[in-house]
Amino acid sequence: MKLKRIGLTFLASVAIVSSLASATVSAQDTVKIGANYELSGGAASYGQAMANGLELAVEQVNANGGVIDGQQLEIVLFDSQSELTESASVATRLVGEGVVGIVGPATTGQANAQTPIIEEAGIPVILPAATGDGITLDDSGSVLEYLFRVCFEDSYQGAAAAAYATENLGAKTAAVLTDQALDYSQGLTDSFVAQFEENGGTIVTQESYTSGDTDFSAVLTSLLVQEYDVLYVPGYYTEGGLIIQQARQMGITQPILAGDGFASPTLIELAGAENVNDVYFTNHFSSESEEPVVVEFMAAYEEKFGSEPDAFAALGYDAAKLLIDAVERAGSTDPEAVKDAIAATTEFAGVTGTFAIDENHNPVKPATMITLQNGEIVNAELVSAE
Incomplete structure (x- = not known):
């Protein structure tokens, strides 16, 4: 080889x-x-x-x-x-x-x-x-x-996150922060927004950043003056960790939801465990099973x-x-x-679950919603986009 x-x-x-x-x-x-x-x-x-x-x-x-x-x-x-x-x-x-x-x-x-x-x-x-x-x-x-x-698929986990936000967290309003350079982030945003609104919620604002950014103070300042129940940040851990750190240090206390791009130990290292509170992300697997x-x-x-x-x-x-x-x-x-x-x-x-392969070559299985407090997994539960 x-x-x-x-x-x-x-x-x-x-x-x-x-x-x-x-x-x-x-x-x-x-x-x-x-x-x-x-x-x-x-x-x-x-x-x-x-x-x-x-x-x-x-x-x-x-x-x-x-x-x-x-x-x-x-x-x-x-x-x-x-x-x-x-x-x-x-x-x-x-x-x-x-x-x-x-x-x-x-x-x-x-x-x-x-x-x-x-x-x-x-x-x-x-x-x-x-x-x-x-x-x-x-x-x-x-x-x-x-x-x-x-x-x-992205659309499934984005919709599952929106369903969890409205049904489990009682959210009626949401802000969304999207990585405009990632198709992944944009796909999750689209499905989250559609499901959140279908569930009767309101998207207060949609902001953006770009992969590779390290200073999010400007966009977070704009979010700081908005009123919303949850913040959805569908991106990768590389920027996600820094966003969590800076958001919490600036006083943004709302629950932060994300997709499986947050599923990396490096997220905690970048954010600082003390800042990783009320963070939720859809995932494919839970070590708590x-x-x-x-x-x-x-x-x-x-x-x-x-x-x-x-x-x-x-x-x-x-x-x-x-x-x-x-x-x-x-x-x-x-x-x-x-x-x-x-x-x-x-x-x-x-x-990651027992599954079949459907006619479009995708697995048929639910998502898992992971809850982080002080950088530690405190809960994991199955969640559906239905």
């Missing part, structure tokens, strides 16, 4: 996984799982966690005898560097490696850059966390044959990596396990057969 762009720590990890395979069978007998992840750049926190989830899944399956007559799994992973052109380049390289399927990338933009290549090559892809609306469909609205995901599959995953992950898994590690794990499960159900490493098996999934017991 050509891994020159991967950081040394993860290179060592991949080497360990590969050695598990080579110690048992020769290289030509391994089943190659491709991975296109953002191990560096702006989305590295997501990609690295997903790569950990992949590594754990492969290690467990190999230790339990592998797949299809004992074949071992081999990870072929490249770093997209959080760049669109590099994501497309990585997809091309993975196709050339003869992988049975691909997991990743993490973000919607990266996934869109990869899609034409994998569709032409006929290689199934499972996206762990690319939540953009309609990315499993082509321009005519027809489903893309080889593209699947294990996360819900008592489901046996989650408890076992948590224990295995912490033993291997020395830290608690976040939602992106869980999604990466589920994406890998679904691909592996499809190989086993297909009884074949033919990408066409694997693709058909993924599409036929009816009850996959993942750590």
Whole structure:
């Protein structure tokens, strides 16, 4: 494998996984799982966690005898560097490696850059966390044959957040702060606003910022003089942490709601735990779950990596396990057969929930609303956009 762009720590990890395979069978007998992840750049926190989830899944399956007559799994992973052109380049390289399927990338933009290549090559892809609306469909609205995901769409989680705000928090008015440079942020904004208004609420103001901003004093000052019940900030943790910090220090006390882009430990580091109060975000996974599959995953992950898994590690794990499960159900490493098996999934017991794959290649499952107080998770409950 050509891994020159991967950081040394993860290179060592991949080497360990590969050695598990080579110690048992020769290289030509391994089943190659491709991975296109953002191990560096702006989305590295997501990609690295997903790569950990992949590594754990492969290690467990190999230790339990592998797949299809004992074949071992081999990870072929490249770093997209959080760049669109590099994501497309990585997809091309993975196709050339003869992988049975691909997991990743993490973000919607990266996934869109990869899609034409994998569709032409006929290689199934499972996206762990690319939540953009309609990315499993082509321009005519027809489903893309080889593209699947294990996360819900932006419109679903935006609407779920609005339903939670009105029904659980009793909000009647809301302010919205959108990252104008992110399709992800704009998609969540649109669905939140539509559902909030449908539920009888009023959007008092909609403000914006741009990815990479670090000083939000101007826009927060304008919010400080408005009256509203909740503030919705659909963005990534990189700016979200700073927004929370500056908002709380300026005296903005209203509950802050967000999407799964807040699901990173770095959010707390940037905001300061003392500022992360009454913060809610829709997510795909809760470490507070008592489901046996989650408890076992948590224990295995912490033993291997020395830290608690976040939602992106869980999604990466589920994406890998679904691909592996499809190989086993297909009884074949033919990408066409694997693709058909993924599409036929009816009850996959993942750590992010038990789900089926619908006709548009999306999972059918609820969202989880996470509540943070003093930087700690104090509550997690299922929430629907209905």
